[in-house]
Amino acid sequence: MKIPSLLIAFICCFNIAFAQRNDILKESTKYEWPKDQAVKTKLEHWQDQKFGMIIHWGLYAVPGIIESWSICSEDWIERDSTIKYDDYKKWYWGLSEKFNPTEFNPGQWAKAGKDAGMKYLVFTTKHHDGFAMFDTKESDYSIAKGQFANNPKKDVAKYVFDAFRKQNFMIGAYFSKPDWHSQYYWWDKYATPNRNNNYDIRKNPWRWNKFKSYTQNQIGELMNNYGSIDILWLDGGWVRPLASVNEEVLSWGAPIPEWSQDIDMPKIATMARKAQPGLIMVDRTVHGQYENYQTPEQKVPEKQLDYPWESCMTLGGAWGFVPNDQYKTAKEVVHKLVEIVAKGGSLLLGVGPKADGTLPNDVITKLEEIGQWTSKNGAAIYGTRITKNYxxxxxxxxxxxxxxxxxxxxxxxxxxxxxxxxxxxxxxxxxxxxxxxxxxxxxxxxxxxxxxxxxxxxxxxxxxxxxxxxxxx
The missing domain is CATH 2.60.40.1180 (Golgi alpha-mannosidase II)
Structure with missing residues (x-):
C-alpha cells in the first residue's frame, strides 16, 4: 500500500460519507427532568452559558479524514474498493504510531473559544475508534503510549481541561460508549459488519462483562483524575438496553442487534456523581435520568422547546480537521446561535485541531469574527430564557x-x-x-x-x- 494514494482516497471517502451519513440525530419529543437537586442546579447554570465548543481530535487528524467512521463497515460509508477492509483497518490502527502533536497548544484553543464568546467545552477523550486522548491504564491504545509518550503534555485531556478552566469554561468530557479497538467490543474472532459489537452477548457474557468493566473503569479515570468535570457527554447511542430501542431509534435506519448492549448506566452514574457531585450526564438519545439535556445534531428544532437541549453542529463540513474545509461565516453562526437561544437551546460548535496540535488559522479567524458580535450583544444571549412570542x-x-x-x-x-x-x-x-x-x-x-x-x-x-x-x- 502506498500512503500518498490512500490519502487522496480517504479524503474523498470523507466527503462522500459525510454527505450520506445516517448517524445524524434529530431532536426528540421525550424528556425526563433529573430528580437530583445538585444536577438541577448545575443544569440551570449550564442553561445560562448558551454557547460552547466541542473539539474532535484524534488519529483521524493525521490524514485529515472523517472521525472514526471510515473503519466501520456500513453501506453509507465509501472506501477505495481496491483496498481490502482488513488492510484499511490495519492502516488506520497504525496511525497511532504517527500521531505526534509536538505543537500541542490547548491554550490557543481556549483563547480562541473565549474570543468567540464560548462558555463551555466538550472535549473528545475517546471517539468510537477507541484511541484515548488521556493516559488510561485500561488500554495501551492512547496518545500517552505512542510517539507522544515522552512529551510532558502526553496526558492531553488534563492539559485541555486545565487550559479551558483558566478561561472560566464549564468542562465537559466527551466519551464514546462503543470502542471499536477493544477486543471486548469488536472481537477479532468475527468480522466487523457494522457499528455494533460483533458477537452475541447472550452467548459470550464473560466478554461483555469485561467490556462493561473496561468502560466503567475508563469513565472512572476521567471522573477521578482530571479535576472538576461538569458534563459527561456520552456518544454512541446504539450502546443501550434493548428495551430502550423504540420507534425513534428505528427511524435512524442504523443496524440494531438482537441482544442488549447494556453497560449498566445506573452504576456508571452513581460512580461518576460520587466523584463529581451534580454532574450533568448526557447519554445521547437514551431518554431518562441519564439524558439531562438533549442533543439534536446538525439541526435546529422547528419549534421552541421548554426543556434543556443543545444543537451540536460543525463550524465547517467536518467534526475533525480535514484539509481545505469550508467554514461557515460569522453571520451564519450568529444567526444559528440566535435562533437556537430563542428556541430555548444552546449551540455547541464543533472545531478540529490539526495533527500538530494547533487550530487552523481560518478557524481562529472565524471565531474572532463571531466574538466581535457576541462581545457587544451578549446580554441578549447569555443568562436569558425563552419568551412566549419568540x-x-x-x-x-x-x-x-x-x-x-x-x-x-x-x-x-x-x-x-x-x-x-x-x-x-x-x-x-x-x-x-x-x-x-x-x-x-x-x-x-x-x-x-x-x-x-x-x-x-x-x-x-x-x-x-x-x-x-x-x-x-
Missing part, C-alpha cells in the same frame, strides 16, 4: 430571567433597510428601545399592534440587538 420573521426574542427585560434580535441579510418592525413584544409605554452594541436610544411607535422604528445608525452587518421593558411590567 419569533416574528427575521426577529427573534429572549428575556432576562426575571422577565423585566425583553431582547429583540433582528437578523440582517445584507439588504438595505429603512426601518425595523415586529408584532408582539410591545415595549412599555413611555420607554425607549436601546440598541445594545452602542447604547443608542431608539424611539418607536405602535401602528396596528406592530412596533415600528427607523433603522438606527450603526455599522452592524450581522444582527441588531435591542433591549426594552415589556408593557406587562
Amino acid at each position: 419569533n416574528d420573521g427575521q426577529n427573534w426574542f429572549t428575556q432576562s430571567k426575571d422577565g423585566k427585560t425583553i431582547y429583540g434580535i433582528s437578523l440582517l441579510d445584507g439588504n438595505a433597510l429603512n426601518e425595523v418592525s415586529w408584532k408582539g413584544n410591545i415595549p412599555k409605554k413611555g420607554t425607549a428601545i436601546t440598541l445594545l452594541n452602542n447604547k443608542q436610544k431608539v424611539k418607536w411607535k405602535l401602528i396596528d399592534g406592530k412596533v415600528h422604528f427607523d433603522f438606527p445608525k450603526t455599522d452592524e452587518k450581522i444582527a441588531l440587538t435591542f433591549s426594552f421593558t415589556p408593557e406587562t411590567n
